[in-house]
Amino acid sequence: MAGRGRPRDTGVEGRVLAAAAAEIRQGGYDALSIDRVAERAGVAKTTLYRRWASKAELVVALITNLREEVPFEPTDDPRGDLTELVTAIAANLAATPTSLIADLAAAAAREPRVGESVRALWAERHRAVTAVVAKAQEAGLVLDHVSPAVLVDQLVGPLYYRLLVTGEPLTPDYATTLVRSVLGPEEPQ
Amino acid sequence: MAGRGRPRDTGVEGRVLAAAAAEIRQGGYDALSIDRVAERAGVAKTTLYRRWASKAELVVALITNLREEVPFEPTDDPRGDLTELVTAIAANLAATPTSLIADLAAAAAREPRVGESVRALWAERHRAVTAVVAKAQEAGLVLDHVSPAVLVDQLVGPLYYRLLVTGEPLTPDYATTLVRSVLGPEEPQ
DNA sequence: TCAATTACGCTACTGCAGTATCGTAAAAGG
DNA sequence: CCTTTTACGATACTGCAGTAGCGTAATTGA
Numbered sequence: 001m002a003g004r005g006r007p008r009d010t011g012v013e014g015r016v017l018a019a020a021a022a023e024i025r026q027g028g029y030d031a032l033s034i035d036r037v038a039e040r041a042g043v044a045k046t047t048l049y050r051r052w053a054s055k056a057e058l059v060v061a062l063i064t065n066l067r068e069e070v071p072f073e074p075t076d077d078p079r080g081d082l083t084e085l086v087t088a089i090a091a092n093l094a095a096t097p098t099s100l101i102a103d104l105a106a107a108a109a110r111e112p113r114v115g116e117s118v119r120a121l122w123a124e125r126h127r128a129v130t131a132v133v134a135k136a137q138e139a140g141l142v143l144d145h146v147s148p149a150v151l152v153d154q155l156v157g158p159l160y161y162r163l164l165v166t167g168e169p170l171t172p173d174y175a176t177t178l179v180r181s182v183l184g185p186e187e188p189q
Numbered sequence: 190m191a192g193r194g195r196p197r198d199t200g201v202e203g204r205v206l207a208a209a210a211a212e213i214r215q216g217g218y219d220a221l222s223i224d225r226v227a228e229r230a231g232v233a234k235t236t237l238y239r240r241w242a243s244k245a246e247l248v249v250a251l252i253t254n255l256r257e258e259v260p261f262e263p264t265d266d267p268r269g270d271l272t273e274l275v276t277a278i279a280a281n282l283a284a285t286p287t288s289l290i291a292d293l294a295a296a297a298a299r300e301p302r303v304g305e306s307v308r309a310l311w312a313e314r315h316r317a318v319t320a321v322v323a324k325a326q327e328a329g330l331v332l333d334h335v336s337p338a339v340l341v342d343q344l345v346g347p348l349y350y351r352l353l354v355t356g357e358p359l360t361p362d363y364a365t366t367l368v369r370s371v372l373g374p375e376e377p378q
Numbered sequence: 379t380c381a382a383t384t385a386c387g388c389t390a391c392t393g394c395a396g397t398a399t400c401g402t403a404a405a406a407g408g
Numbered sequence: 409c410c411t412t413t414t415a416c417g418a419t420a421c422t423g424c425a426g427t428a429g430c431g432t433a434a435t436t437g438a
Contacts, residue, residue: 003405003406003413003414004405004406004407004412004413004414005404005405005406005412005413005414005415006403006404006405006413006414006415006416007404007405007414007415008414008415008416009415009416012416030299033393033394033395034394034395034396035393035394035395043416043417044416044417044418045395045396045417045418046397046398046416046417046418047415047416047417049395049396049397050415050416053396054395054396055395055396097298098298099295099298099299101298102291102294102295102297102298102299103295103298105291105294105295105353105354106288106291106292106294106295108291108353108356109286109287109288109290109291109292109353110219110288110291115356119354119355119356122354122355123355126355143373145369145370145373145374146370147366147370150347150363150366150367150370151370153346153347153350153351153355153367154343154346154347154367154370154371156350156354157342157343157346157347157348157349157350157351157354158339158342158343158346158347159346160346160349160350160353160354161342161345161346161347161349161350162342162346164294164297164298164349164353165294165308165311165346165349166308166311166312166315166342167297167304167308174339177336177339178339178342178343180334181334181335181336181339181340181343182343184332184334185334192383192384192435192436193382193383193384193435193436193437194382194383194384194385194434194435194436195383195384195385195386195433195434195435196384196385196434196435197384197385197386198385198386201386222423222424222425223424223425223426224423224424224425232386232387233386233387233388234387234388234425234426235386235387235388235427235428236385236386236387238425238426238427239385239386242426243425243426244425244426
């Protein structure tokens with residue numbers, strides 16, 4: 001079952017990812033050099049390319065690996081949940097170097113395979129917001145003429161828009177404003 | 190006034206931009222090679238770098254140059270204007286190679302100088318939407334609790350979000366849906 | 379006419395991503 | 409034991425962005 005030839009060195013992946021993590025922490029995507037990562041990991045460059053087809057794929061695997069699940073437990077207050085969730089996403093985006101996100105988006109646009117991985121990475125947040133929006137709709141917080149899917153885009157899209165396009169800061173306050181704009185003013189019971 | 194030494198060759202800029210335009214048309218940002226552009230323009234690479242500090246700056250200058258003003262004359266129907274404008278922006282984004290937009294965003298995040306130019310390039314659309322939203326507000330189409338600035342983000346942001354993040358297509362129908370979601374259903378007089 | 383100044387072309391270089399080639403090591407199967 | 413198969417390391421290469429150095433051309437001012 002395990003194939004015929006020489007088995008793969010199972011330690012390579014971990015060593016390379018660790019080396020890449022150390023490199024990307026100081027300097028972001030551009031500063032991460034495949035040659036340096038390979039040398040630091042004690043691995044030949046060709047071996048590295050046997051695991052990941054490109055620098056972008058390595059970085060995506062790295063980010064996916066580092067990714068810590070944001071624990072989010074929904075309460076019975078969809079509006080509060082939504083605010084909390086959007087604020088958390090905004091905080092996460094603000095904490096990540098903008099150039100890294102932009103470089104991932106660029107790599108995703110260039111290479112279809114990378115695109116799938118990156119979208120899978122970001123789809124998680126999208127789904128979480130979608131779930132809470134669905135609860136808000138059940139609770140009657142969403143106007144009839146509004147499509148839930150579009151509403152999600154209008155909650156999350158502006159975050160990326162500010163980050164990548166206008167360059168304005170992502171404050172917690174802004175996240176709150178987004179939710180209020182979409183759900184209407186606080187309506188006490 | 191014109192300085193002391195040898196004057197700059199005034200034809201360089203035009204020739205380089207023309208060569209760059211020809212190159213970028215077939216292959217996008219990555220395929221545009223500074224060496225090839227210089228050769229095609231009949232200019233030394235060093236001369237090219239005397240005008241533009243980086244490839245990104247050259248591309249931004251190129252896009253700015255190619256930019257044709259989208260003629261938009263506001264009518265007395267803010268809602269229709271907004272739909273038309275957002276649809277036009279969506280169409281323009283959909284017609285541009287996604288990787289080019291993503292690469293510009295990445296370059297903007299990397300180099301502050303490029304960031305300014307790119308944001309200036311994109312701010313035009315933002316301002317146009319802001320103006321129409323202001324008219325809509327005057328016409329009473331915007332709910333009181335909604336900030337106009339946030340509303341603009343929620344109209345334009347989802348376009349970039351779909352393009353760069355989720356990878357979903359930008360249809361004219363989607364643009365219309367965005368406007369309706371934000372302004373409420375058509376309210377006949 | 380001549381020195382100073384600036385632009386230009388040319389060549390060569392660094393560091394980078396990615397590829398090709400080759401000898402060798404480690405396993406499986408005959 | 410020996411062949412086959414696969415992984416590995418090493419070296420060298422291509423094309424790329426960007427930089428440095430140098431000789432030379434074109435202009436101004438003395």
